[in-house]
């Protein structure tokens with residue numbers, strides 16, 4: 001499978017969907033091609049992770065304060 005050039009949905013820039021990544025997607029069973037470039041994917045993941053961490057802390061803190 002050759003590398004593919006795709007357009008990022010978020011920033012509109014071209015990015016390469018490499019042969020290795022295509023293989024990775026296939027192994028994971030993903031049938032869709034990525035819609036975002038690496039940077040936008042990383043930014044989205046970071047936002048998701050930090051939001052999740054904040055929620056987790058706020059869920060736990062009332063229990064901790066009882067001690």
Ligand SMILES: [Zn+2]
Pocket residue numbers: 008009010011012013036037038039040041
């Ligand atoms: Zn992008």
